[in-house]
Amino acid sequence: MTADNTTLDASAPRLEVDTLLDDPHTRIVVCCGSGGVGKTTTAAALGVRAAERGRRVVVLTIDPARRLAQSMGISELDNVPRQVKGVDESAGGELHAMMLDMKRTFDEIVEGHADADRARAILENPFYQSLSAGFAGTQEYMAMEKLGQLRANDEWDLIIVDTPPSRSALDFLDAPKRLGSFLDGKFIRVLMAPAKVGGRAGMKFLNVGMSMMTGTLSKLMGGQLLRDVQTFVAAMDTMFGGFRTRADATYRLLQAPGTAFLVVAAPERDALREAAYFVERLAAEQMPLAGLVLNRVHGSGASQLSAERALAAAEALTDQRAEDTHADAGTDAGDDTDAPAAARAENNLETGGIVDLDGGKAGSRTAGGPSPAAAEHVTPTSASAAQLAAGLLRLHAERMQVLARERRTRDRFTALHPEVPVAQVAALPGDVHDLAGLRAIGDRLALNLTETDDTDTDD
Amino acid sequence: MSRLHVVSGKGGTGKTTVAAALALALATEGRRTLLVEVEGRQGIAQLFETEALPYEERKIAVAPASDSGRRAGGEVHALAIDAERALLDYLQMFYKLGSAGRALKKLGAIDFATTIAPGLRDVLLTGKACEAVRRKDKNGRFVYDAVVMDAPPTGRITRFLNVNDEVAGLAKIGPIHNQAQAVMRVLKSPETAVHLVTLLEEMPVQETADGVEELRAAGIPVGGIVINMTRPALLDNGDLDIAARGARTGVAKALSQAGLGGARRGGLADRLIDPLLEQAREHAERVELERAEHAELTAIGLPTYELELLPEGVDLAGLYHLARDLRKQGPI
Ligand SMILES: Nc1ncnc2c1ncn2[C@@H]1O[C@H](COP(=O)(O)OP(=O)(O)OP(=O)(O)O)[C@@H](O)[C@H]1O
Ligand SMILES: [Mg+2]
Numbered sequence: 001m002t003a004d005n006t007t008l009d010a011s012a013p014r015l016e017v018d019t020l021l022d023d024p025h026t027r028i029v030v031c032c033g034s035g036g037v038g039k040t041t042t043a044a045a046l047g048v049r050a051a052e053r054g055r056r057v058v059v060l061t062i063d064p065a066r067r068l069a070q071s072m073g074i075s076e077l078d079n080v081p082r083q084v085k086g087v088d089e090s091a092g093g094e095l096h097a098m099m100l101d102m103k104r105t106f107d108e109i110v111e112g113h114a115d116a117d118r119a120r121a122i123l124e125n126p127f128y129q130s131l132s133a134g135f136a137g138t139q140e141y142m143a144m145e146k147l148g149q150l151r152a153n154d155e156w157d158l159i160i161v162d163t164p165p166s167r168s169a170l171d172f173l174d175a176p177k178r179l180g181s182f183l184d185g186k187f188i189r190v191l192m193a194p195a196k197v198g199g200r201a202g203m204k205f206l207n208v209g210m211s212m213m214t215g216t217l218s219k220l221m222g223g224q225l226l227r228d229v230q231t232f233v234a235a236m237d238t239m240f241g242g243f244r245t246r247a248d249a250t251y252r253l254l255q256a257p258g259t260a261f262l263v264v265a266a267p268e269r270d271a272l273r274e275a276a277y278f279v280e281r282l283a284a285e286q287m288p289l290a291g292l293v294l295n296r297v298h299g300s301g302a303s304q305l306s307a308e309r310a311l312a313a314a315e316a317l318t319d320q321r322a323e324d325t326h327a328d329a330g331t332d333a334g335d336d337t338d339a340p341a342a343a344r345a346e347n348n349l350e351t352g353g354i355v356d357l358d359g360g361k362a363g364s365r366t367a368g369g370p371s372p373a374a375a376e377h378v379t380p381t382s383a384s385a386a387q388l389a390a391g392l393l394r395l396h397a398e399r400m401q402v403l404a405r406e407r408r409t410r411d412r413f414t415a416l417h418p419e420v421p422v423a424q425v426a427a428l429p430g431d432v433h434d435l436a437g438l439r440a441i442g443d444r445l446a447l448n449l450t451e452t453d454d455t456d457t458d459d
Numbered sequence: 460m461s462r463l464h465v466v467s468g469k470g471g472t473g474k475t476t477v478a479a480a481l482a483l484a485l486a487t488e489g490r491r492t493l494l495v496e497v498e499g500r501q502g503i504a505q506l507f508e509t510e511a512l513p514y515e516e517r518k519i520a521v522a523p524a525s526d527s528g529r530r531a532g533g534e535v536h537a538l539a540i541d542a543e544r545a546l547l548d549y550l551q552m553f554y555k556l557g558s559a560g561r562a563l564k565k566l567g568a569i570d571f572a573t574t575i576a577p578g579l580r581d582v583l584l585t586g587k588a589c590e591a592v593r594r595k596d597k598n599g600r601f602v603y604d605a606v607v608m609d610a611p612p613t614g615r616i617t618r619f620l621n622v623n624d625e626v627a628g629l630a631k632i633g634p635i636h637n638q639a640q641a642v643m644r645v646l647k648s649p650e651t652a653v654h655l656v657t658l659l660e661e662m663p664v665q666e667t668a669d670g671v672e673e674l675r676a677a678g679i680p681v682g683g684i685v686i687n688m689t690r691p692a693l694l695d696n697g698d699l700d701i702a703a704r705g706a707r708t709g710v711a712k713a714l715s716q717a718g719l720g721g722a723r724r725g726g727l728a729d730r731l732i733d734p735l736l737e738q739a740r741e742h743a744e745r746v747e748l749e750r751a752e753h754a755e756l757t758a759i760g761l762p763t764y765e766l767e768l769l770p771e772g773v774d775l776a777g778l779y780h781l782a783r784d785l786r787k788q789g790p791i
Binding site: 035065165302309316382384394395396 | 469470578625661662665693710714718738744770
């Protein structure tokens, strides 16, 4: 298995994150991927790194974790970028960040495209409120809209965008069009038809349809509801075409040469399957893919020791201990496991010499934490050391199993898309919620240690 | 005991998996449960390894007997609720619409109505689930002993269930309005319990706490918290403590005794120690974080249930395993 994997691994080109970030031609980096894989963190980490390497960067985050937002000073939603403090600006860069306010962005489009009275009518309409707060795709549309605005300002030389937490990475590309065509849709045109064409003969059948529908809908939902819909549609009338056009414009921006897509995925089956779909889709849309960020990959400094051997050794150590204890009580079970003979032979002799073992160990163990008195002079004895060693070995076996699983899923992706450059980011044990953490992620991204590198440094 | 179990939680924490396991777990002694999904993703079909579910209730699994075999199993039925179909059925039921219904569909009105007004969509979905909860057979017995819903994630669950408020702004009178009120009565009664699935990680735990607060504020009964994908702590405090103080020589000896090479400095066993201890430190850090998150969950004051991480993922056998684990942890 390993030989196979290494070859596959070697054939996946490395994603050079610093080269991408340093290139002045890179103007937009879009971090996409399915939910929960670390897009926001990756986007923020790239922002910090790019800024500290000298670029004027703005990061557009969507739904960041509360503490992360706080640490970047963007927890208030005012829908404009704020400069992030604590970033090393000695290379001449700067980091600005913002958190997308979807409803506000929508409101601003309305305010910008309708006179004051009309805008107010729209903003107060219950249908508008429901649409702007909850339509599937509004968030994606508004993320694109905001990206378009930031790009138009031309105030930053690098824009890094996070994408909304959707189940499918493709939603980011599809949802804006969905909202656009929904607003331009057939039904809306029917609703507007009477107002627009005023009963022209050719439209008569539509009006029949209309009144039938009006009847049914108002029976169903009450007349008020339908009036609300109609006022909404009438008020939005001038803007409808606009939504389509805007969505199209941003779409083209995403195809432009200065844009780079990074697909973020965890080394898990579902996430990588989504990533593969997305890669194929980007190619079909002629959108430039920079590479795959494989986030939260596990590694081991002791990968030369296999899970199987570690478990066998752990078992040998545990059996040995069990035997020792039983021997005291005269109830040697005489089990016939095949633990390494050498281990058994030596062990009794060595442990026999040390007597303070059980008392000392019990003290420190059952307390559920270090008891200060015991901690000072208890030196681990070989039996407690054996137990510790067994624990370490079990832990290692588990780690190696995780590694193997992650490698299998990654290899499946690489086999499908050998052309996609990959950057692996080692898993941090805890969550990331400060600049130091983001910097650490950035370092790992740029370092991009593959397993082959790991074993190289070991030998 | 509640009969409508709504399973929510942060995205990807295992809502679908837990809902399915719960539907299996509740199907004991000839009981019949209905597992419903509302987001049109066919997650249930995938999990049960069957073809896509139609908009129609059908049996998808036979629940296992208890471990001892003394208590027989029951059966799980499933339904993928589709808002558009639900609306058409509804129109049909109340208005005998016939061709007018088809015309509406053709014009995109149904699509329009269910999309532009999420409140309307939700009341159709929850309405269907509530109908199944209250449905009785000829003998006046409930058709389903329990209904389990694979619901939208925590971020949307309160709005989703609080249909009355959502629809109130849109439909102030009429059958939709009445339907919303009827649904709300069920959802706010002790017949309903919303369970939140979480992992022992910061974001899901935070969302769980926020979600519980929101649900309570809306007067919707919260059931339990399901902590999913737990991992055993392989080293206990004492071990970690010793490891923290650096037990090099002892451990090197033990490793060597276990046949992993020489214990002397630079020997094979000795070279394993640093990386192994490093892994132990990471593990300790994670265990510590998990403990803090666990404490936070306990502080919410709801019953908790735990499901372990199945290392090879959840296949059908894994699902039954999780169902058994849930059962062992008492009534949910
Ligand atoms: N206890 C478990 N052990 C191992 N894997 C699990 C466990 N529970 C869930 N999973 C896996 O985690 C992934 C997500 O689970 P699931 O689809 O149930 O989550 P969800 O909350 O319904 O996600 P979504 O928000 O996308 O609907 C699946 O691959 C599932 O198999
Ligand atoms: Mg799901």
